[in-house]
Amino acid sequence: MIMTISSFNYAATDPSQPILGVVADETVQVFKAGEKTTFTVNLKNISSIGARDLVLKLKGNHPFRSDIANLTKKVTYLNPNDIAKVTFDVTVSPTAASKIYEFDLDIAYSNYVEGNYTATEKLYVRVENGNLQPVVGVNTYSTTQDELKSNTPDSLVLKLMNSGSSIARDVKVTISGFSNEGVELYKESDTKFIKSIDTKSTELIYFNIIAGKNAVQKTYPITVSITYSDDMGNEFKKESIAYVAVEGKAAVNANLEINTVKFPSSVKINENFVVSCVVENKGDVTLKNVDVTYEYASAFIAKTPAKVVVKDLAPKAKQVVKFTMMAKTDTVTESYHNYIKATFVPKGVTAENAQTVQEYVGIYVQGKDTSEGSKPKLIIENYEYGGEYVYAGQSYPLTISIKNTSQAESTKNIKVTLTSEENVFAPVASSSSFFISSIGPGEVYTETIQLKTKIDANVKIYTVTAKMQYEDGKGNSYDANKIPYEESETLSIAVAQPVRLETGDMIIPMETNVGQPFVIEQEFYNMGKSIMYNMMVKLEGPESAESNYFVGNFDAGRSDRYSATITPFETGTFNGKLVYKFEDALGTVTTLEKEFTYTVVEAPVFEDPNMPPTDSSAEEGGNAKLPLWKIIAGIAAALVVVGVVARMIIKRRRLKSEMEDLDE
Numbered sequence: 001m002i003m004t005i006s007s008f009n010y011a012a013t014d015p016s017q018p019i020l021g022v023v024a025d026e027t028v029q030v031f032k033a034g035e036k037t038t039f040t041v042n043l044k045n046i047s048s049i050g051a052r053d054l055v056l057k058l059k060g061n062h063p064f065r066s067d068i069a070n071l072t073k074k075v076t077y078l079n080p081n082d083i084a085k086v087t088f089d090v091t092v093s094p095t096a097a098s099k100i101y102e103f104d105l106d107i108a109y110s111n112y113v114e115g116n117y118t119a120t121e122k123l124y125v126r127v128e129n130g131n132l133q134p135v136v137g138v139n140t141y142s143t144t145q146d147e148l149k150s151n152t153p154d155s156l157v158l159k160l161m162n163s164g165s166s167i168a169r170d171v172k173v174t175i176s177g178f179s180n181e182g183v184e185l186y187k188e189s190d191t192k193f194i195k196s197i198d199t200k201s202t203e204l205i206y207f208n209i210i211a212g213k214n215a216v217q218k219t220y221p222i223t224v225s226i227t228y229s230d231d232m233g234n235e236f237k238k239e240s241i242a243y244v245a246v247e248g249k250a251a252v253n254a255n256l257e258i259n260t261v262k263f264p265s266s267v268k269i270n271e272n273f274v275v276s277c278v279v280e281n282k283g284d285v286t287l288k289n290v291d292v293t294y295e296y297a298s299a300f301i302a303k304t305p306a307k308v309v310v311k312d313l314a315p316k317a318k319q320v321v322k323f324t325m326m327a328k329t330d331t332v333t334e335s336y337h338n339y340i341k342a343t344f345v346p347k348g349v350t351a352e353n354a355q356t357v358q359e360y361v362g363i364y365v366q367g368k369d370t371s372e373g374s375k376p377k378l379i380i381e382n383y384e385y386g387g388e389y390v391y392a393g394q395s396y397p398l399t400i401s402i403k404n405t406s407q408a409e410s411t412k413n414i415k416v417t418l419t420s421e422e423n424v425f426a427p428v429a430s431s432s433s434f435f436i437s438s439i440g441p442g443e444v445y446t447e448t449i450q451l452k453t454k455i456d457a458n459v460k461i462y463t464v465t466a467k468m469q470y471e472d473g474k475g476n477s478y479d480a481n482k483i484p485y486e487e488s489e490t491l492s493i494a495v496a497q498p499v500r501l502e503t504g505d506m507i508i509p510m511e512t513n514v515g516q517p518f519v520i521e522q523e524f525y526n527m528g529k530s531i532m533y534n535m536m537v538k539l540e541g542p543e544s545a546e547s548n549y550f551v552g553n554f555d556a557g558r559s560d561r562y563s564a565t566i567t568p569f570e571t572g573t574f575n576g577k578l579v580y581k582f583e584d585a586l587g588t589v590t591t592l593e594k595e596f597t598y599t600v601v602e603a604p605v606f607e608d609p610n611m612p613p614t615d616s617s618a619e620e621g622g623n624a625k626l627p628l629w630k631i632i633a634g635i636a637a638a639l640v641v642v643g644v645v646a647r648m649i650i651k652r653r654r655l656k657s658e659m660e661d662l663d664e
Contacts, residue, residue: 001067003165010041016049016113016579017047017111017115018045018047018049018050018051018078018109019046019049020043020045020046020054020078020107020120020575021046021121022041022042022043022123023042023044024124025042025394027618028125029125029126030127030128031092031125031127032130033063033092033096033098033129034608036092037090037091037092038090038124039058039064039193040085040086040087040088041086041089041090041123042083042085043075043083043084044076044082044084045079045081045540047079049080049111050077050078050112051077052076052077052078052110052111052112052205053110054074054075054077054078054084054107054108054109054400055072055104055107055109056072056075056105057072057073057106058103058104058106060103061101061102061103062101062103062125063093063101063127064091064093065092066146066351068091069088069091070088071088071090073086084651092127093232095129095230095232095256099125099126099127100125101124101125102122102123102124102127103123105121106119106120107120108119109209115654121211132199133164133230134166134167134228134230135238136160136162136163136164136168136171136236136238137160137238137279137371138158138159138224138226138227138242139160139161140159141157141158141159141242141651147245147247148209148244148245148248149211150213150215153186153208154209155206155207155502156175156207156222156244157204158173158204158206158208159202159204160194160197160203160204161201161544162200162201162202162565162573163200165200165259167230167231167232168226168229169195169198169231170193170195170196170226170229171195171228172191172192172226173191173193173225174190174224174225175190175207175222175223175224176190176223176225177220177222178190178209178212178222179212179217179534181208182188182211182212182220182246183211183212183215183220183246184206184209184211184212185207185209186209187208188209191612197643211246211247212246215246217234218246219243219244219246220244220245221242221613222241222243222244223239223241224239224240225237225239226240233657246526253283253285254284254285254287254346254355255283256279256283256287256313256341256344256357257279257357258278258340258358258359259279259280260276260277260278260357261275261276263275263276263406264363265364265388266364266365266608267327267364267366268327268365268366268367268453269327269329269331269365269366269367271327272303272325273324273363274322274323275322275323275338275340275361276294276320276321276322276323277320277321277359278319278321279292279310279318279319280317280318280319281314281317281318283315285346286315287344287345287346289310289344289345290309290313290342290344291308291309291344292308292310292340293342295338296340297337297338299327299328299336299367300325300326300328301325303321303324304323305332306324308321308323309473327365329480330480330481332365332367333367334364335362335364335365336363336365338360338361338362339358339359339361340359341356342357342358343355343538344356352480362615373573375406375409375640376405376406376411376416376470377404377405377406377487378402378404378405378411378439378470379402379487380403381403382400383398383401383491384399384424389494389496389586390457391495391496391497392453392455392459392496392498393454393457393498395428395451395452396450396451396578397450397451398418398448398450398451398493400448401444402414402436402439402444402445402446402447403445404440404441404442404443405443406441407442410440410472411438411439411473412437412439412471412472412473412475413437413471414433414435414439414468414469415434415468416433416435416447416463417432417469418433418451418467419464419467420464420465421463421464424454424462425451425452425454425462425464425493426451426454427449427451427452428449428450428452430449430450433579458495459497459530459531460495461492461493462492462493462495463490463492464489464491464492465486465488465489465491466489466490467487468487468488468489469484476553494586496586497528497584497585498530499528499530499532499590500526500528501524501525501580501582501590502525502527503522503525503592503611504524504525504596505522505580506520506594506596507519507522508520508596510597511599511601512568512599512600512601513568513600513602513604514600514601514602514603515567515568518566518568519564519565520539520562520563520576520578520596521561521563522594523559523560524560524580525558526554526558526559529556529583531553531556532581532582532590533553533554533582533583533584534553534582535551535553535554535580536550536551536580536581537562537581538579539564541576541577543576544564544565544566546564546565547564554582568600570600571600571602572600573597573598574597574598574600575595575597576595576596576598578594579591
């Protein structure tokens with residue numbers, strides 16, 4: 001029988017409090033998802049005081065449906081050392097995942113005087129879920145006509161199938177993708193509803209459609225959106241495509257080319273130049289509108305409109321298009337990329353079916369020499385803060401290297417302002433800004449500022465923004481385009497919370513006998529302010545079935561206990577250690593080792609020379625007296641146990657007080 005008790009010092013402050021515990025089965029109860037069943041809890045009163053008016057409630061992350069079942073039970077009384085078998089009628093959620101669930105049993109009760117008490121016990125159940133979600137999709141679709149004919153209504157028939165293993169409810173079907181150039185709805189809503197579709201069942205749904213008046217001959221996609229829910233109200237969505245062929249008008253043969261592109265190979269600043277081309281209709285139909293656009297780099301100015309519209313361009317017809325341009329005064333000597341684009345629409349076709357062709361135009365500008373007039377620009381070339389992360393509540397040096405990328409122009413009167421995400425970093429004995437008198441062409445300036453991290457900062461990577469405002473070498477705070485000299489860079493700084501693992505006194509006998517099992521036990525506490533991840537406690541040295549204990553994620557302020565039973569089989573003095581290993585939020589691994597020593601001796605054999613030979617008849621009479629040495633050994637063992645327990649209680653209270661002070 002396995003007992004669980006919620007607290008070590010359960011009744012340390014009230015001697016009249018009944019002590020209750022859950023008698024756990026050796027195997028966890030197993031349920032199937034969606035089944036109606038009973039969940040049994042065996043509650044034992046392990047004290048000498050009776051309990052009455054017990055109210056038991058299942059709470060926390062349990063797999064049972066609380067909306068259709070009463071998860072509260074009452075027990076009138078529970079006498080000392082009695083066990084109450086409490087049965088809950090439950091329905092397991094059909095969507096419960098396959099896993100072991102840990103949840104709480106809250107107990108409220110009183111004694112037979114005036115005391116009222118509460119306790120919480122941990123319960124466990126395993127759920128096996130072989131259920132699938134409802135899965136609704138378009139199984140097949142069809143129309144009466146192989147191809148929709150103009151002015152002839154038809155029906156789009158969708159066959160929906162639920163291929164899941166649970167019923168689909170409130171099925172909503174919406175279709176879209178209609179236009180007068182393709183397929184249109186015909187006196188019909190675009191949304192229809194089905195109350196439910198059973199598992200492995202199908203349903204037919206109809207939509208009236210017709211070919212659009214401007215539709216050309218081709219196949220058009222229709223989007224089918226399906227939303228539905230399961231028995232628990234969880235909503236699902238799925239999309240499918242149905243293709244509808246339209247007889248319509250024959251597709252037009254529209255084709256346009258841009259030919260004979262002319263432009264100067266080199267231009268100078270502030271001088272006009274012309275870019276021209278010939279657009280030619282190579283197709284069989286008249287092009288209603290041809291939009292010819294010259295897309296140019298920001299170094300140029302258009303002296304004539306950059307868009308020309310050619311109307312009604314007949315088959316085989318041509319049209320010359322010209323654009324007059326000029327390079328700006330501050331244009332740097334370089335080659336610039338530009339394009340001529342022509343977008344055209346055949347007659348009888350809407351703008352949605354427009355087509356585009358383009359040609360490349362490369363213009364070389366003889367402008368300002370780069371070495372004489374490059375715009376100064378500041379960047380943060382490098383930064384460091386002393387390691388991979390900084391600790392919350394501690395100060396650290398942030399070193400920033402700022403570079404002037406210009407090889408010709410200097411910068412001066414530079415103001416750098418630092419701001420941090422959530423104001424997590426504050427400057428120490430200074431402001432959040434610092435001043436740099438100048439940085440020459442290509443030079444790097446390094447500045448170190450002391451920052452302190454907020455003590456309650458979360459474990460994460462925070463951003464620091466460095467805003468740099470400056471002037472060029474001539475004292476201008478704006479460039480030629482009236483844009484201020486201002487740059488911003490973002491830095492990333494990782495913050496960690498210090499981890500602090502404390503351990504209680506290790507319980508282990510200094511000397512034991514061969515074949516005599518003994519227990520190694522130690523409590524441990526997370527005294528820091530952050531979670532310890534993937535914690536593992538490992539026993540090294542002695543062999544035990546409980547050598548490894550995986551704690552998992554160990555929350556701040558939480559305590560736990562490691563315990564293992566050892567059976568020695570040879571004499572001697574042996575060494576061992578408990579190894580605590582865990583990670584912080586940034587993945588840094590910490591190891592703490594607690595060493596111990598114990599001695600194993602042969603079991604003593606005592607003989608009393610004054611004792612007469614053993615008489616089996618006397619033993620059967622039950623009048624044999626207990627030897628004095630056994631009485632003395634029993635008293636000594638009892639005193640040792642009392643001393644160990646008292647020391648554990650004092651240690652636990654002291655650490656609990658420290659953890660409460662830390663939280664404050």
